[in-house]
Amino acid sequence: MASARSAAVPAGTERAFDHVLTGVSGAGLTPLEVLRRLDAGPRGLVEDEAQRRLERYGENAVLPRRPAAWAWRLLGTLRDPFTAVLLGLGVISAVATSWSTACVIAVLVAVSCVLRSAGEYRADRSAASLRDLVATTATVQRRAAEESAPLVREIPVEELVPGDVVRLGPGDMVPADVRLLRADGLTVHQAALTGESAPVSKRVPDAPAELARPLFDQPHLCFAGSSVTAGTATAVVTATGPDTHFASAHRGLAGRRTGAFDRSVNGISWTLIRFMLLTAPLVLLANAVLRGRGLETLPFAVAVAVGLTPEMLPVIVTTALARGAAELARRVGVIVKRLPALHDLGAVDVLCVDKTGTLTRDQLAVGCYLDAEGRTDPAVLHWAAVNSLWTIQLADVPAPDALDEAILAAAETEGDAAADGHDWLASAPARREPALSAVRGPAVARATFTDVNGVDVIPFDPVRRLVTAVVARPDRHGVHTLVVKGAVEDVLDRCAIDEETRARVLRLAERRAADGLRLLAVALADRPARTRPYTRADERGLTLLGIVGLRDELAATADDALAALARRGVAVKVLTGDHPGTAARVCAELGLAPGEIVTGDRIDGLDDARLAQLAAGTAVFARCTPAHKARVVRALRRGGHTVGFLGDGVNDVPAMHAADVALCPRDAVDVTREAADVVLADKDLTVIDAAVAAGRRSTGNIATYLRIAVSSNVGNVISMLAAGVLLPFLPMLPAQVLVQNLCFDVSQLAFAYDRPDAADSRRPAVLRPYAFSRYITVFGLVNAGADLATFAVLAVFTSGQTAFHSGWFTENLITQALVMLLLRTAAGPVPSALRWATGSLAAIGLLLPLSPLGAALGLGALPLAYYPCLLVVLAAYGAALAVCRRSRLASGGA
Numbered sequence: 001m002a003s004a005r006s007a008a009v010p011a012g013t014e015r016a017f018d019h020v021l022t023g024v025s026g027a028g029l030t031p032l033e034v035l036r037r038l039d040a041g042p043r044g045l046v047e048d049e050a051q052r053r054l055e056r057y058g059e060n061a062v063l064p065r066r067p068a069a070w071a072w073r074l075l076g077t078l079r080d081p082f083t084a085v086l087l088g089l090g091v092i093s094a095v096a097t098s099w100s101t102a103c104v105i106a107v108l109v110a111v112s113c114v115l116r117s118a119g120e121y122r123a124d125r126s127a128a129s130l131r132d133l134v135a136t137t138a139t140v141q142r143r144a145a146e147e148s149a150p151l152v153r154e155i156p157v158e159e160l161v162p163g164d165v166v167r168l169g170p171g172d173m174v175p176a177d178v179r180l181l182r183a184d185g186l187t188v189h190q191a192a193l194t195g196e197s198a199p200v201s202k203r204v205p206d207a208p209a210e211l212a213r214p215l216f217d218q219p220h221l222c223f224a225g226s227s228v229t230a231g232t233a234t235a236v237v238t239a240t241g242p243d244t245h246f247a248s249a250h251r252g253l254a255g256r257r258t259g260a261f262d263r264s265v266n267g268i269s270w271t272l273i274r275f276m277l278l279t280a281p282l283v284l285l286a287n288a289v290l291r292g293r294g295l296e297t298l299p300f301a302v303a304v305a306v307g308l309t310p311e312m313l314p315v316i317v318t319t320a321l322a323r324g325a326a327e328l329a330r331r332v333g334v335i336v337k338r339l340p341a342l343h344d345l346g347a348v349d350v351l352c353v354d355k356t357g358t359l360t361r362d363q364l365a366v367g368c369y370l371d372a373e374g375r376t377d378p379a380v381l382h383w384a385a386v387n388s389l390w391t392i393q394l395a396d397v398p399a400p401d402a403l404d405e406a407i408l409a410a411a412e413t414e415g416d417a418a419a420d421g422h423d424w425l426a427s428a429p430a431r432r433e434p435a436l437s438a439v440r441g442p443a444v445a446r447a448t449f450t451d452v453n454g455v456d457v458i459p460f461d462p463v464r465r466l467v468t469a470v471v472a473r474p475d476r477h478g479v480h481t482l483v484v485k486g487a488v489e490d491v492l493d494r495c496a497i498d499e500e501t502r503a504r505v506l507r508l509a510e511r512r513a514a515d516g517l518r519l520l521a522v523a524l525a526d527r528p529a530r531t532r533p534y535t536r537a538d539e540r541g542l543t544l545l546g547i548v549g550l551r552d553e554l555a556a557t558a559d560d561a562l563a564a565l566a567r568r569g570v571a572v573k574v575l576t577g578d579h580p581g582t583a584a585r586v587c588a589e590l591g592l593a594p595g596e597i598v599t600g601d602r603i604d605g606l607d608d609a610r611l612a613q614l615a616a617g618t619a620v621f622a623r624c625t626p627a628h629k630a631r632v633v634r635a636l637r638r639g640g641h642t643v644g645f646l647g648d649g650v651n652d653v654p655a656m657h658a659a660d661v662a663l664c665p666r667d668a669v670d671v672t673r674e675a676a677d678v679v680l681a682d683k684d685l686t687v688i689d690a691a692v693a694a695g696r697r698s699t700g701n702i703a704t705y706l707r708i709a710v711s712s713n714v715g716n717v718i719s720m721l722a723a724g725v726l727l728p729f730l731p732m733l734p735a736q737v738l739v740q741n742l743c744f745d746v747s748q749l750a751f752a753y754d755r756p757d758a759a760d761s762r763r764p765a766v767l768r769p770y771a772f773s774r775y776i777t778v779f780g781l782v783n784a785g786a787d788l789a790t791f792a793v794l795a796v797f798t799s800g801q802t803a804f805h806s807g808w809f810t811e812n813l814i815t816q817a818l819v820m821l822l823l824r825t826a827a828g829p830v831p832s833a834l835r836w837a838t839g840s841l842a843a844i845g846l847l848l849p850l851s852p853l854g855a856a857l858g859l860g861a862l863p864l865a866y867y868p869c870l871l872v873v874l875a876a877y878g879a880a881l882a883v884c885r886r887s888r889l890a891s892g893g894a
């Protein structure tokens with residue numbers, strides 16, 4: 001903790017910092033005492049001091065951003081299970097003093113580790129530069145010099161230091177461990193720390209006695225790793241980077257979910273490892289029982305087991321992913337933050353999207369303001385604007401909601417146009433205007449009200465779906481007016497109205513929603529003035545004023561994007577907090593058949609199994625809270641779908657965490673960008689189609705490698721077992737098996753550069769273990785058939801083990817080249833990497849036995865008559881491959 005950095009800390013400060021940095025002992029202190037101990041003030045740090053602290057305490061990052069040293073990277077690659085098994089086999093060979101086998105295994109491991117760490121290094125480097133593009137920022141209050149006025153500005157979170165004063169608002173990540181100085185309706189989601197999914201309320205407690213609670217329950221402390229779901233706050237940073245509680249909780253953990261692709265590759269890998277571990281004893285047993293051979297066959301058995309391993313799998317996965325991600329970033333500006341997410345994107349068959357800001361632009365314009373009878377009434381707009389203005393001002397939100405901006409802009413226009421003395425929109429109170437115009441849009445800066453004064457605010461949250469501003473009016477002494485605006489049903493629930501009026505207003509809302517308008521109801525209530533804060537309990541017995549309707553334009557490319565996704569077999573489902581009528585209209589305009597719309601209330605009445613059934617056949621879910629969205633996503637996954645979620649708001653975060661892969665646009669709020677695996681450069685949704693296609697291509701290449709590598713290896717093992725039993729000598733020397741394996745492995749890296757057929761990216765890319773096993777069995781047997789035919793040729797034309805070994809070595813390498821060319825999924829031109837790889841394989845197969853290295857490996861020249869016969873075997877093998885490929889067997893699971 002802090003003691004490690006203590007050298008430059010002024011005497012007396014270090015212990016105080018330590019004291020507060022623990023986050024516990026600050027509990028009994030007042031905010032001012034905490035600030036004093038941090039050698040800070042409520043107006044923020046001076047820039048120079050912040051810089052000094054940054055040098056002293058280091059960056060506010062949980063994990064070091066510097067790339068790991070080479071040695072660590074290499075060591076890290078040894079953790080892969082294939083490598084571990086290979087090393088184990090190498091040790092067994094060394095113990096059995098089979099030095100050549102042990103040496104070749106060591107070379108194999110070294111090649112695989114070096115290639116993998118080089119690939120990972122390149123992937124990390126490009127991922128780091130991409131991550132910088134979507135870096136999150138913190139809103140900090142600092143001063144240029146001791147006597148300067150505080151300036152609120154955004155800085156990269158990494159630059160925060162203890163003592164900084166930060167502002168928090170909905171959608172922000174809590175950037176460090178902080179102690180609240182002021183809070184308004186603040187609720188935070190701290191699941192990353194506590195596992196608790198419900199947001200918890202945070203505030204500055206009235207009395208220190210309240211502070212005797214467990215650390216994460218302390219109301220005045222917020223922690224790095226949590227996010228703000230509603231409300232606002234000003235807080236002082238008490239600990240940054242590795243000193244935060246989040247860092248200590250996550251030290252040493254990779255900390256990300258395992259996606260669908262990771263799971264299937266892991267499954268296949270472990271099946272192969274079990275198979276491998278069985279192979280060596282099986283070879284030993286067969287040779288002992290049928291040939292009476294003893295432990296001298298151990299190196300050969302080990303080599304056969306090694307030959308079965310697709311040890312280049314991690315290298316291919318990293319290379320294919322990194323290439324796909326780099327190409328996406330370059331071509332369409334899509335940033336893949338978590339590389340395996342690219343595969344998950346390729347496997348997605350359901351994409352859930354929120355509506356506002358995703359399918360629509362979130363650039364709203366007021367379309368109507370009506371009283372409860374449906375007549376235009378400027379007073380409704382006026383009070384909506386009073387609510388918007390004081391919500392923004394008092395809640396100190398970092399960025400005002402588009403909806404509030406639109407209401408203020410319309411109220412201003414209405415105020416300008418009013419010739420009848422409606423002068424409720426005039427100049428701003430001088431004390432507020434400068435701060436506002438610095439951070440907010442022009443409408444907010446200009447539109448203010450001389451006749452009311454803000455007193456308090458109960459901030460918006462997506463579960464309550466409303467926000468209340470409390471104002472004092474000059475004409476009403478001793479009275480505070482609650483101005484409430486929010487979703488129509490939720491405001492009506494709090495109004496003192498009869499059933500008939502309620503039904504009439506709901507019908508009015510339905511009609512306007514069917515025109516595609518977003519609707520808000522506005523209501524008022526007078527209460528005796530008080531100093532005690534207002535709470536949700538005060539939002540009762542309201543008088544309904546009317547409704548405001550806002551038009552939100554559709555995103556320019558939304559319809560094209562939905563059509564493209566449908567062509568790729570991805571079903572799109574809309575999950576919105578908005579009115580069902582508005583959602584239905586928007587979907588219809590986008591060409592998405594809304595069908596029956598399911599609302600949040602209905603979801604509440606269903607158990608998980610029934611929800612899974614309903615979700616599969618429903619295209620639009622409306623009036624969803626964040627928890628509803630997450631439940632629908634989980635239900636879809638439980639129903640066997642691979643689900644993506646595209647959202648841009650804080651209300652989408654739980655669903656993004658629940659999905660296989662989460663996407664968001666670049667201008668989404670911080671917490672959403674943090675939760676996303678894939679960030680779209682802008683609002684152009686058609687890039688999702690390109691991202692899905694790239695995911696499917698990468699998966700296609702990896703699947704091709706797995707199918708070809710494993711089926712050839714299986715074929716070879718069958719042949720070795722058969723030959724081992726038929727021949728009086730070993731069918732291949734251990735070193736020969738391993739050299740051949742090394743050649744296969746390196747050549748197959750070329751698959752990372754292939755471009756699978758466009759037809760293959762028309763359906764979700766999934767590795768299906770059953771189809772995969774069927775594929776490797778069939779092609780493994782065909783491969784073994786070619787080997788057995790070669791054995792027959794060799795029996796006729798050659799004698800002695802050197803000739804046999806050489807003949808089989810040559811045939812094996814050429815058949816491998818053939819398989820690579822004939823079984824790749826793409827029908828298009830062969831990429832140059834693959835041409836080189838297969839050409840080199842064939843050349844090594846033909847020439848190595850003739851070279852001095854071949855002699856050292858126990859290989860030698862073959863009789864010329866062997867080659868025409870080999871050609872016949874190869875032609876027959878090629879024909880068999882082509883036939884099998886044309887049958888449905890070629891679909892090896894991806």
Ligand SMILES: Nc1ncnc2c1ncn2[C@@H]1O[C@H](COP(=O)(O)OP(=O)(O)OP(=O)(O)O)[C@@H](O)[C@H]1O
Nearest residue numbers: 354355356401403462465485486487576577578651
């Ligand atoms: N600033 C606001 N003031 C008052 N009410 C609001 C405000 N923003 C949203 N609402 C109301 O709350 C409802 C739910 O909002 P929420 O933000 O959860 O979803 P949404 O923005 O409508 O849709 P989506 O889930 O597609 O983003 C809205 O339909 C609206 O009626």
